Amino acid sequence: METNDIENKEKKIAVVGIGGVGGYLAGMLARTYPHVTLVARGDRKTSIEEKGIVLHSEKDGEIVVHPERVVASAEELVQQDYIFICVKNYSLEEVCAQLQGAVTEETVIIPVMNGADTAERTRRYLGKGTVVDALIYIVAYANADYSITQEGDFADLRIGIMNPQETELRKVNQVSALLTNAGVDHKASDDIEREIWRKYILNCAYNVASAYYDNNIGELRSDPEKAQEYEQLVQEAYQVAVAKKVHVLPEHVDAIIHRFYYELADGATSSLQRDIRAGKRAETDTFSGYIVTEAERLGIEVPVSRRMYEGLRAKTL
Template sequence: MKIAVAGIGGIGGILGGALAKSGADAYFYVRGENLKAIRNGGLKVDSITLGSFIARPKAASDNAEELGAMDAVFVCCKGYALEAMCRGIAPMIESDTIVVPLLNGVEISGFMRPILPSCILADGIIWVFSHIEEPGHVVQNYGKCKIIFGMSDGSRPEKLGELASALDGAGIDTQISDDIALDSWKKYLSMCGNSVVLCYYGGNVGEVRGHEGYKKVLRSVAEEIVTVARAKGSEMPVEYVDKFVEGFSKLAPETINSLYRDLTSGKPADKTELRHIIGRMVEFGRQTGVPTPYHEAVYKRFAK
């Protein structure tokens, strides 16, 4: 199975590195200094899950035509780069190619479908804490590495099972979902909810917990997401509001997340995932008629 990983950052680096190490027919769609480093010395991977090794793909290129048609393509980029990525990888995609986005957010395939050539377009989510240490070097210091993917209509194309087997063989815990929309909303609740709360209060988890009444805000933020998800047809259990509040109470006091870090470090809003994560909830709220006041307040504050 010919598999391309498009975007060799923290997520794509771990995924592509694991596939290349396993002997899979793996290709990297990668640019800039990262591409130079990988061509010169391979991709160095230091992972608490997979070990330390040098991964060498079958080929690495910033030219999709050079890499050729693929059986499967994993899309691993930031949300603000997704449209450009979809256009860039188009030459690798045929009608029977499986495309799996592994991005922060929800209902990613709906955004991608009008841009990509006809293909088998899935949705996916990944749990991994990893980053690019320097060009050609990806690090995962803690946590697990797990992928869930599936088709929005619940179908199971044969190639989906082949792809899951390739990932399992590469040491990545993989699951095919019969309800990937619901699974995506569950992860989105934690990721987007935490982003909104941290941005709303302007501090890390410990600083948020120092505010009187913060649990009421946590609950309201989670209720906005759960209500929108249900309005869009995903029957997210209402008890996930309680789980979100409970989970926040267990986070280390110094915890922040990548969106909050980017927004408070001086990055322009359009070079962060603000629109892709929080902005999408604002859009969904307006589409469904569900009020999302906390999401709207944070979005308006930072989208300047």
């Protein structure tokens, strides 16, 4: 066993938010590391305490594992070495307030969430520790019995820090070693901002159009007018990224549009669409409001994004 493996076995790791993404990471991490604590409430907490994390993964197989602890609030956490935050964006500020007692200057915080400014906000809310930017490509969701399903042959993280200092780069490498030992596919990126925006631009179309029309991908691309609007949403988000000096390229946009027409499953739906349909609080401002606000600040016209944002807000009032 390498030195990093031995050291990591003694590290305290917390996962906050045990939905699809958090549940997948919790299952993989708790399978490998003995000191994993999960933050979960109510019946979900009870289920994990009684049955463990039950992960049905097409990629990694059937995993049932019991974490060391399950707590109802992040306020109950002792000081941690690594904290993975996997909550909805609207809960981030509250969670960071609850995490104050668990975070030291040596703690590494990895928010694996939707949105373009998640790590930036986490740094601002916490004011200590090292925040590593992250995103994940995964299809995963929590089931009614609190088990987690991961579909497909991919669950792929990207991690990094923009223009890292030497100490920050060391922290990124530590997270990479932690994930490698746990069997989590990932890559440490030297331009994590570009990676985040590549996914974010996709979601500014995928989540927004599917939720606005309550259509799956097959329904969207079979309607020429809706398909054109999908492309326009991609282009509007791209223009905002360029204005912000993010290093996204036209070929990245081409790949996103190609994926819409030729790669996404006909029946694919989005998390925003499912939340709005179920009457749940939704990440409308994460996928739609942020682009509209930033476009206005930068003097960019985004008519389709604006119209759909207003329509989505009306749905969720």
